[in-house]
Amino acid sequence: MLYEEIEEINDIIHVSDDVRRELMLGYIEPYYKKLIIESLDARSFYKKFGMFFETTSKLCIALSSILSFSTGYSENNTEYFAATSGSIGCLSLGLMQIASYAYKEQVRQSRELNGILKKLRLETIPVERHNSIDTVPRTRSDIAELNGDKKTRRSSITKISEIDETHLADISNRSLPNITHNTKGAFLV
Numbered sequence: 001m002l003y004e005e006i007e008e009i010n011d012i013i014h015v016s017d018d019v020r021r022e023l024m025l026g027y028i029e030p031y032y033k034k035l036i037i038e039s040l041d042a043r044s045f046y047k048k049f050g051m052f053f054e055t056t057s058k059l060c061i062a063l064s065s066i067l068s069f070s071t072g073y074s075e076n077n078t079e080y081f082a083a084t085s086g087s088i089g090c091l092s093l094g095l096m097q098i099a100s101y102a103y104k105e106q107v108r109q110s111r112e113l114n115g116i117l118k119k120l121r122l123e124t125i126p127v128e129r130h131n132s133i134d135t136v137p138r139t140r141s142d143i144a145e146l147n148g149d150k151k152t153r154r155s156s157i158t159k160i161s162e163i164d165e166t167h168l169a170d171i172s173n174r175s176l177p178n179i180t181h182n183t184k185g186a187f188l189v
Contacts, residue, residue: 032120035116047102049102050100058092060091110128114127
């Protein structure tokens with residue numbers, strides 16, 4: 001049970017403005033400042049971390065490819081070249097997974113930071129998504145976020161009285177499909 005939910009009128013403690021100001025200036029504001037700085041630092045760290053491991057992974061792929069092609073030209077040690085090439089290729093996959101984790105962690109840190117900034121009524125920062133990792137959007141909200149889409153979905157309007165000029169303009173800008181009639185029925189053009 002949360003304290004805020006149980007709170008009754010008799011349970012409210014009244015404090016003076018001096019105590020409230022002292023708590024705000026001495027504890028709450030420094031806590032939020034420290035939290036924001038730590039979130040920004042963590043976000044920056046995970047971005048650099050991801051970039052380093054992704055770059056290292058790409059270099060391993062190049063090295064693995066060179067060793068793989070070298071196997072065909074070598075008369076001796078072909079097993080050595082093949083095994084080394086395969087091992088470096090597996091290492092590359094592991095490094096790419098670490099980079100993917102770092103980029104996802106960066107997005108999580110950005111969202112947490114934006115939640116704090118919204119609570120403080122401050123401007124939020126953009127959530128950066130990395131293009132080479134996890135480019136397939138998973139949900140409608142991911143697609144809307146990637147496209148910067150702020151349109152109202154049709155399902156969000158439940159009553160006729162909720163339709164305003166913005167919704168009417170959005171609806172009127174949509175084009176309807178052209179329908180042609182022939183002897184076999186209607187077809188969309």
